[in-house]
Amino acid sequence: MRTLFVIGTASSGKSTLTSALVDWLRENEQTVATVNLDPAAITLPYEPDVDIREMVDYERIMAVRGVGPNSALIYSVREVARNVDVLVEEIKDLNVDYLIVDTPGQMEIFAFRKEGVVITRALTTERGAILYLLDPILSYTPRTFASSMFLAASVYLRFVMPMIIIVTKTDVVPRKYLLRISRWLSSQEAYEIDLDRRGGGVTLLMAKEVAKAVSEIRAFVPHVLVSSKAMEGLSALHMAITRTFGEGEDELR
Numbered sequence: 001m002r003t004l005f006v007i008g009t010a011s012s013g014k015s016t017l018t019s020a021l022v023d024w025l026r027e028n029e030q031t032v033a034t035v036n037l038d039p040a041a042i043t044l045p046y047e048p049d050v051d052i053r054e055m056v057d058y059e060r061i062m063a064v065r066g067v068g069p070n071s072a073l074i075y076s077v078r079e080v081a082r083n084v085d086v087l088v089e090e091i092k093d094l095n096v097d098y099l100i101v102d103t104p105g106q107m108e109i110f111a112f113r114k115e116g117v118v119i120t121r122a123l124t125t126e127r128g129a130i131l132y133l134l135d136p137i138l139s140y141t142p143r144t145f146a147s148s149m150f151l152a153a154s155v156y157l158r159f160v161m162p163m164i165i166i167v168t169k170t171d172v173v174p175r176k177y178l179l180r181i182s183r184w185l186s187s188q189e190a191y192e193i194d195l196d197r198r199g200g201g202v203t204l205l206m207a208k209e210v211a212k213a214v215s216e217i218r219a220f221v222p223h224v225l226v227s228s229k230a231m232e233g234l235s236a237l238h239m240a241i242t243r244t245f246g247e248g249e250d251e252l253r
């Protein structure tokens with residue numbers, strides 16, 4: 001079983017991609033199960049096979065502990081990590097090709113706390129990879145691109161697992177922005193040329209240094225462009241996944 005962890009900033013399209021990827025994989029004769037790790041999700045665009053909302057009551061935690069929504073998320077994820085054996089037991093018998101794990105909207109709660117790593121390790125029964133969602137709305141200027149890549153690199157450092165960057169929502173973002181992001185993802189040099197064209201300035205120089213510092217990530221992390229709404233780019237994503245796991249593309253059949 002290959003476990004895919006869908007991670008990204010709030011509203012980057014994690015749950016929608018989970019749903020789209022499930023549909024695509026099933027249409028292509030792969031067996032798939034899903035895990036919802038977001039205790040605060042009210043509705044989801046897919047039917048999770050394993051759901052942490054059955055393990056923890058986020059609203060109750062907020063009321064009983066008298067804490068705000070983010071602290072309640074932290075307590076919820078902590079409780080799940082403490083009882084991770086229950087999750088493992090649930091996924092053990094699924095017997096599918098792919099397990100897709102949708103993570104909480106507040107990325108830092110899952111990505112920057114040890115509970116996230118504990119849960120990730122436990123759910124990776126054989127091979128695992130991170131699908132890191134890059135929201136193009138937050139990445140099409142030199143400055144926002146640098147900070148988005150910094151975040152992606154932070155997640156990469158945290159989990160030490162193969163990663164694929166997915167530029168999401170491509171159906172709603174102007175093509176010129178997508179081409180630009182794709183060019184920058186492919187080459188630090190291209191990014192620097194575009195950045196230099198905009199002149200100097202302290203923050204642009206800083207952006208260049210940040211992007212350079214994390215540019216190594218490109219050697220290890222492929223990227224694909226996907227629209228979950230238009231169901232575009234999913235075949236390229238599947239190819240990137242099979243390559244990441246070192247499998248041939250004939251794996252599909």
Ligand SMILES: Nc1nc2c(ncn2[C@@H]2O[C@H](COP(=O)(O)OP(=O)(O)OP(=O)(O)O)[C@@H](O)[C@H]2O)c(=O)[nH]1
Pocket residue numbers: 008009010011012013014015016017038103104105106168169170171172226227228229230
């Ligand atoms: N047009 C378009 N909208 C999308 C796409 N993917 C997601 N969205 C929209 O973006 C919004 C957020 O999508 P979600 O899938 O809920 O994002 P998320 O990352 O799971 O959000 P949180 O869990 O709340 O952080 C929703 O309104 C989606 O309909 C896409 O490919 N195209």
Ligand SMILES: [Mg+2]
Pocket residue numbers: 014015016038041102103104105
């Ligand atoms: Mg979500």
